[in-house]
Amino acid sequence: MSANDLRSSDTMTTTTPAKLDGKAALVTGGSRGIGEAVALRLAEEGADVAVTYLGGAERAEAVAAKITAMGRRGWAVRADSADPQEVRAAVAAVAERFGRLDILVNNAGAGFVGPIEETGPADVDRVLEVNVRAPYLYAQAAASRLTEGGRIVTIGSCMAQRAAFPGGSLYATSKAAMTGLTKALARELGPRGITVNLVHPGPIDTDMNPADGPSAAFQAGFTALGGYGRPSDVAATVAHLAGEEGRYITGAEIAVDGGFAA
Template sequence: MSTLKGKVALVTGGSRGIGAAIARRLAREGAAVAITYAASPAKAAEVVHAIEAAGGRAVAIRADSSDVEAVRSAVAQTVKTLGRLDVLVNNAGVAAITPIDQVSLEEFDRLMAVNVRGLFVATQEAVRHMGEGGRIINIGSVSGDVALAPGMAVYGATKGAVAGLTRGWARDLGARGITVNNVQPGPVDTDMNPADGPLATQFKGQIAVQRYGHADEVASLVAYLAGPEGAFVSGASLNIDGGFTA
């Protein structure tokens, strides 16, 4: 596959889970890939090694998405190391399930810093380097549309903000030939929300196809949006949730 041959992609939070699957898939499509990580250097190295072993080109950059300067530096390092930037996948995110009367301001600020401000900063920096055909792909959540469980209000608010930014940026950047989209996974089997975790029984009962999603399935949708066939999709929030919100 070579739909992204000659392109460069940056995937934030690309050391594990959905982000790692996206990085590997974009590399399979021919892109050189940079990933950021905050606290998993070994996992990041595994992703880079897998891509290189398959004949691709990859680099891992340490950057906590709550750190504005680190995010800006990650974009700059991607361009310096790989030569350009065509695709930004804003995947880095944190989650918390905490009742409203127990949410600390520190937790609130952390979710907003990573899920919203970090995404904003990465996008602002990335578009300075993108030309026509550029792609911004945000990884949101169906939590931006529906309240999945008690205690998820703040997380859901951050993902609702991602959907709003996506629509606005699609307008801002459309004339420059840059598309902006929001992929909204439902329950996906990852470290953050394992298929045998504490919420699994509740969630599986709500999923029309009666199973959790796989990270590679989310990566497939991202690859479509990043490639030439996704050129006329912009400003969309696309649910990939097995009918969870049907």
């Protein structure tokens, strides 16, 4: 065996610790789509991960089972993001079960597209409760438990950066509010070594917005790349922000949108 062969062999047998070993994460709305992809990616990186869900218990349990199969602790927690008490209880339960909380990913959301004249008060309340109040309350509950190196990542939307078509005023309003929360909270928690960031996905191929759906070509046409992204594209960015390599990124808005806002 040559020296080069020996070096190659040594390299192949070297074990690199997972980036998030020993960390505990909570991903809201983690039973499908972007939330599921984020939860699985964090588990792949070494974290124990809890996911919240409202409906679809079987899907949430399936995600938790996948996490467990990786050798991590996975847990599905039912929590209505529109209910402040359930939000706080979910954070407390996850921190107690895992013995710590290091990463919060605010992913759960309520979608709404429609003319402003046809948007009722109940629509406004639901979207703002889930998309604005819940991320604030999740962050508030998590802040007292996160220690130095803690991470908060919120999933926003490309519609907060570019109103490319009509009908999105309520949804865009709710997602734009996350910019203020992210930047102000980054300032508040920065002295404690906690980072806070916002990720804006573009058109992503999920059950809610499939790449072969009736409006897919229309949405894809607004991107610079001319197509949909994958949930794993968003998950990769969240994982980077959640790890040590993201330690010097805070108060930032990061677009994973195929150039939707370009």
